Amino acid sequence: MSFELTILGSSSALPTSKRFPTAHLLKVDERFFLIDCGEGTQVQLRKFGFNPCRIHHIFISHLHGDHVFGLFGLLSSMGMLGRKVALNLYGPDTLEPMMKQHFGFFGSLPFEIRYHVPSPDVDLPVFEDEKLQVSPIRLKHRTTTFGYLFQEKKRALNMRKESIEKYGLGIADVVRIKQGSDHVTKTGEIISNQRLTLPPFLERSYAYISDTVFLPSISEKLKGVDLLFHEATFANKDEKLALATLHSTALQAATLAKAAGAGKLLIGHFSSRYKDYKLLVEEARTVFRDTYGVEDGDRYSLEQRRETTE
Amino acid sequence: MSFELTILGSSSALPTSKRFPTAHLLKVDERFFLIDCGEGTQVQLRKFGFNPCRIHHIFISHLHGDHVFGLFGLLSSMGMLGRKVALNLYGPDTLEPMMKQHFGFFGSLPFEIRYHVPSPDVDLPVFEDEKLQVSPIRLKHRTTTFGYLFQEKKRALNMRKESIEKYGLGIADVVRIKQGSDHVTKTGEIISNQRLTLPPFLERSYAYISDTVFLPSISEKLKGVDLLFHEATFANKDEKLALATLHSTALQAATLAKAAGAGKLLIGHFSSRYKDYKLLVEEARTVFRDTYGVEDGDRYSLEQRRETTE
Numbered sequence: 001m002s003f004e005l006t007i008l009g010s011s012s013a014l015p016t017s018k019r020f021p022t023a024h025l026l027k028v029d030e031r032f033f034l035i036d037c038g039e040g041t042q043v044q045l046r047k048f049g050f051n052p053c054r055i056h057h058i059f060i061s062h063l064h065g066d067h068v069f070g071l072f073g074l075l076s077s078m079g080m081l082g083r084k085v086a087l088n089l090y091g092p093d094t095l096e097p098m099m100k101q102h103f104g105f106f107g108s109l110p111f112e113i114r115y116h117v118p119s120p121d122v123d124l125p126v127f128e129d130e131k132l133q134v135s136p137i138r139l140k141h142r143t144t145t146f147g148y149l150f151q152e153k154k155r156a157l158n159m160r161k162e163s164i165e166k167y168g169l170g171i172a173d174v175v176r177i178k179q180g181s182d183h184v185t186k187t188g189e190i191i192s193n194q195r196l197t198l199p200p201f202l203e204r205s206y207a208y209i210s211d212t213v214f215l216p217s218i219s220e221k222l223k224g225v226d227l228l229f230h231e232a233t234f235a236n237k238d239e240k241l242a243l244a245t246l247h248s249t250a251l252q253a254a255t256l257a258k259a260a261g262a263g264k265l266l267i268g269h270f271s272s273r274y275k276d277y278k279l280l281v282e283e284a285r286t287v288f289r290d291t292y293g294v295e296d297g298d299r300y301s302l303e304q305r306r307e308t309t310e
Numbered sequence: 311m312s313f314e315l316t317i318l319g320s321s322s323a324l325p326t327s328k329r330f331p332t333a334h335l336l337k338v339d340e341r342f343f344l345i346d347c348g349e350g351t352q353v354q355l356r357k358f359g360f361n362p363c364r365i366h367h368i369f370i371s372h373l374h375g376d377h378v379f380g381l382f383g384l385l386s387s388m389g390m391l392g393r394k395v396a397l398n399l400y401g402p403d404t405l406e407p408m409m410k411q412h413f414g415f416f417g418s419l420p421f422e423i424r425y426h427v428p429s430p431d432v433d434l435p436v437f438e439d440e441k442l443q444v445s446p447i448r449l450k451h452r453t454t455t456f457g458y459l460f461q462e463k464k465r466a467l468n469m470r471k472e473s474i475e476k477y478g479l480g481i482a483d484v485v486r487i488k489q490g491s492d493h494v495t496k497t498g499e500i501i502s503n504q505r506l507t508l509p510p511f512l513e514r515s516y517a518y519i520s521d522t523v524f525l526p527s528i529s530e531k532l533k534g535v536d537l538l539f540h541e542a543t544f545a546n547k548d549e550k551l552a553l554a555t556l557h558s559t560a561l562q563a564a565t566l567a568k569a570a571g572a573g574k575l576l577i578g579h580f581s582s583r584y585k586d587y588k589l590l591v592e593e594a595r596t597v598f599r600d601t602y603g604v605e606d607g608d609r610y611s612l613e614q615r616r617e618t619t620e
Contacts, residue, residue: 014387017357021383039383040350047327065386065416069379073331073349076375077324098415105408106375 001029003152003204003302005227007294008044009036010268012233013066020044020296021066022269024229025055026150026206028132034058035148035208041070042077048297053083057127059134060091061210062145063098072102079109086112090126090134092144093117118146123221137221139212141246147209149221155200163196199307206302207262210269213243214252219259226302228257229294232267235274236283250280254288268294311339313462313514313612315537317604318354319346320578322543323376330354330606331376332579334539335365336460336516338442344368345458345518351380352387358607363393367437369444370401371520372455373408382412389419396422400436400444402454403427428456433531447531449522451556457519459531465510473506509617516612517572520579523553524562529569536612538567539604542577545584546593560590564598578604 004027009020021038025045032055034041045052052074061067071089078087089095096115103109118126118136127134130153137147156178164174167185177183183191207222210231222228230253234242242249250267257265265288270277277293284291292300314337319330331348335355342365344351355362362384371377381399388397399405406425413419428436428446437444440463447457466488474484477493487493493501517532520541532538540563544552552559560577567575575598580587587603594601 014390015353015356015383017353020353039380040353043325043327043330043350046325063415065383069383069386070349072382073325073375073379076379080323094415101411101415105373105404105411 001201001304002027003029003206003304005206005229005266005300006048006050007266007268007296007298008041008048009038010270010294010296010298011038011066012231012269012271013064014272015039015066016272018296021069022210023070024208025050028150028152031056031132033134033150036061036067036210037070037074038066039069039073042074044296045074052078053081055087056085057088057134058090059126059146059148059208060089060095061139061147061208062141062143063092063094064141064143064211067210068095071099072106075109075113076106079111083109083111086114088114088116088127090116090118090136090148092146094144120144135221137207137209137218139209139218140215141211141213145212147207147212147218149205149207149225151205152203154203157193157197157200159197160195163191167191167196201304201306204302204304209253209256211247213246214248214256216256216259219256222256222260222262224261224263226263227266227300228260228262228264229266229268230256231269232280232284232293233269233271235280238271250284250291251287254284254286254291257288257291262288263290264300265291266294266300267291311511311614312337313339313516313614315516315539315576315610316358316360317576317578317606317608318351318358319348320580320604320606320608321348321376322541322579322581323374324582325349325376326582328606331379332520333380334518335360338460338462341366341442343444343460346371346377346520347380347384348376349379349383352384354606355384363388363391365397366395367398367444368400369436369456369458369518370399370405371449371457371518372451372453373402373404374451374453374521377520378405381409382416385419385423386416389421393419393421396424398424398426398437400426400428400446400458402456404454430454445531447517447519447528449519449528450525451521451523455522457517457522457528459515459517459535461515462513464513467503467507467510469507470505473501477501477506511614511616514612514614519563519566521557523556524558524566526566526569529566532566532570532572534571534573536573537576537610538570538572538574539576539578540566541579542590542594542603543579543581545590548581560594560601561597564594564596564601567598567601572598573600574610575601576604576610577601 008023011019023041024035125133139145232250233247318333321329333351334345435443449455542560543557591603
C-alpha cells in the first residue's frame with residue numbers, strides 16, 4: 001500500500017531550466033492525486049514515468065498562473081489520449097468559470113469535469129472515501145487560496161492468518177474479532193483479541209501548504225502530520241518581503257512544522273533570487289531538524305507501520 | 311549579422327518527455343522573433359540560453375493549444391521580470407479576445423500588447439522594417455491558420471573600404487556609388503562601380519508552415535526560400551489520416567519544398583504514434599534530399615553570402 005509524493009515542479013513564480021512551476025503528485029494505494037498544475041506538468045508527468053490518464057482528482061490551491069497554467073495542456077492531452085471517465089477538479093470558486101471560459105475558445109473535452117469548491121469557512125473534507133479524506137486548509141495569500149491535508153482513515157485490525165485455521169473461525173467470528181472482540185472457543189476458552197489480530201497500519205498523512213503568509217494558527221489542523229510541504233519563498237533576511245507579498249520564509253515554515261509536531265518538513269517554491277537554496281534549508285533546520293529542500297523529481301515515500309503493541 | 315533558427319519545441323499535439331509542443335525562435339541581426347508558443351516555451355527559452363524579455367514579436371499560427379498554451383506563462387514571466395516595452399502579437403483575430411479574456415481572470419500585465427491580425431485574403435506583410443519583412447501565408451487547417459515567411463530585404467552594395475581613401479570619396483560620392491553609380495575622378499577617369507563596391511549580402515529567408523493539409527499552391531509564395539519548415543505529422547501510409555485531420559505527410563512537405571526550390575527542408579510536428587521519425591525523413595528524402603527532422607534544441611544558421619560576381 002503505497003503513500004508516495006513526487007515533486008513534479010518546485011519553482012516559485014519564475015521557472016528556471018531546472019525547476020518547473022508547482023505541481024505535486026501523491027500516490028495513495030495506486031491512486032494518483034495531482035496537487036496544483038503549473039505550466040509543463042504534463043511534460044513532467046511523462047518525464048517521471050506517470051500516465052496522466054490515471055489521475056482522476058486534481059486539487060488547485062489558487063488561481064495564480066504558476067499553480068494552474070498546466071491544466072489547459074494536461075486536460076487537452078487527456079482528451080486526445082481518449083479519456084472518457086470524469087475528472088474531479090477541486091479549487092476556489094473562480095476555477096470553474098475560468099476553465100469554462102477557456103473551453104469556450106479551445107473547445108470542450110470528451111470527458112466530464114466535476115468541480116468541487118471547498119467551503120471558505122469550515123474545513124469539511126472535499127474528498128472522502130473509505131480509505132482517504134482530503135480536507136482544505138484556508139490560507140492567506142493575494143487571492144483565495146487553499147492548502148490540502150491528505151489523511152488515511154483509521155484502519156481495521158488485521159487478522160493473524162494462522163488464527164483463522166487454528167480456531168476454525170467463520171466469517172461472523174472474523175468480523176467481530178476485527179472490531180476488537182476476543183474469541184470464545186466451543187470449549188469456553190477465551191482467546192484474547194491481541195492473540196488473534198495484528199494492530200492496524202497507522203494512518204499516514206500529507207499536507208500541502210502553498211502559497212501563504214505565515215499562519216501559526218493552522219498548526220492545530222496539521223497536528224501530527226507525517227509529511228508537511230510548506231512554501232518557503234524567502235530567506236529570513238527577506239522576511240518583510242515575505243509579509244508584503246503574503247509568502248513565508250523557510251524559518252516560518254519550520255516554526256509551523258515544529259508547532260504541528262510534523263514528522264518531516266519539505267520546503268520549496270524558493271524565489272529565483274537565491275542561487276542556492278541550501279541557506280533556506282539551514283535556516284529552517286535551526287528550528288526543525290527534519291527539513292528538506294525539494295527539487296523536481298524528488299520522491300518521498302511513507303512506509304506502512306503498525307501501531308506498536310505494548 | 312545572424313540569421314539563426316532554434317527549435318524550442320518539435321512535438322505534435324501530444325508532447326513527450328523529449329519533445330515540447332511547437333515553438334521556434336528566429337534570431338535575425340540580434341533581434342528575436344518567436345513563432346508559436348506551445349506549453350513550456352519559457353522553460354525551453356531558459357534551457358537553451360535565451361532571455362525571454364528580448365522577444366518583442368510573437369507570431370501565432372493558430373489557436374490550438376499545442377501552439378499557444380505557453381503564451382500565458384511566458385507573458386506572465388515577462389511581467390514579473392519587469393518588462394515595460396510593448397510586445398507585438400501576430401495571429402488570427404480570435405487571439406486578442408482570447409488573451410483579453412485570460413487577463414480578465416489572471417490580471418493585466420505591466421506592458422502593452424499590440425495585436426496584429428493578418429488579412430485573410432491578401433498576403434500583405436504583418437511586420438516590416440528596413441531590414442526584414444514577415445508575410446503571412448494562409449494555410450488550411452481545422453481553424454484559421456497562418457504560416458509566416460521571414461525575408462531579409464534587398465541590401466545596398468557595400469563599399470570596398472580601401473576605395474574611399476584611394477579616391478578621396480566624400481559622403482555624397484559614397485551614397486551615389488552604393489546606389490550603383492560609377493565614379494568619375496577629378497582627372498576625368500571613370501572608376502567602375504564593381505571596383506569600388508562589394509556585391510550586397512544575399513537576402514536570407516525562413517518559412518514556417520504549420521499546421522496544414524497539403525497545399526501545393528503555396529509553393530509560388532515560397533519560391534527560393536532558403537530554409538523551409540513544414541509540418542510532417544504523418545508517414546505516407548497514413549496519408550488518409552493526414553487529409554482527414556488536415557495535416558501533411560513528410561512526402562507532401564518534400565513535394566512542396568521541391569516545387570518551391572527551397573534550400574533546405576526541416577520537418578517536425580511528428581505524430582507521437584511514430585517511435586522513430588527516421589522513416590518520415592527517409593520518405594521525404596526520396597523527393598527532396600536536403601531534408602532534416604528537427605529535435606528540441608536544434609539550431610540552423612544561414613551564413614551571410616554575397617552575390618557571386620561574374
